[in-house]
Amino acid sequence: MTTVTASPGVGSRSAVAGPGLPAGRVNIADRVLQKTAERAAADIIGVDAKGVHVEIVSARDTAAVRVTSPFPVPRLDDTAAVQAATPVLEAAAAAQSELRTRLSRLFGREISRVDLTISGATAPQRKRVL
Template sequence: MRGRIVVRDAVVQKVAEHVAATAVHAPPRRVRVSVGGSPDGVIVNITAPVPVPALDDTEAIAAATSVLDAAASVQRDVQQRLSSALGQDVIRVNLTVNGASAPQRRRVR
């Protein structure tokens, strides 16, 4: 069977926003995503905080990677997840770090 599947830009945008927010462990309101296309595939630009361990967790801080390593990990994760979800090649993921995102502690009442 021959044919093609067209995914609307708005759908690609929403999926990219969700994948990026999940990858950086930040609420979607703190993540900005723009998606562009080229003949070779999809290009994603993300502005988001980079995930860091909780500041009171000394073991997690000692085991944490550098900001550059964390950013590269986010780029790879977004590229793999989006490629899989969209069924298209994601040829580039640009990440601009605009802060840090530590895990939120929930208060128990």
């Protein structure tokens, strides 16, 4: 039998070893889960991972994730982009749902909740034409 155990505070789960898989224990540090969640959140939201902060709170077989991140918005002087943009609340709800699905798949456990706190806004940099 193989037991997969995350570090304290993240929980554990057990699985039966399949053919050719060694029995044993796999420990995953909290920091690895946190960094993985930060990268996934940055990718889904569309911002630099340096500005994203994630906290993972674990229960027996599930985890809740708290994400704090700036949110991308179009440049306000680009009228066409502003009119075409998805409203922030709608985009944030879609990001929460996608993040929950992706983290459940990556962590191999149910993510019961994703709380997203928008800490600011980021606009794309103007590109200079030479």
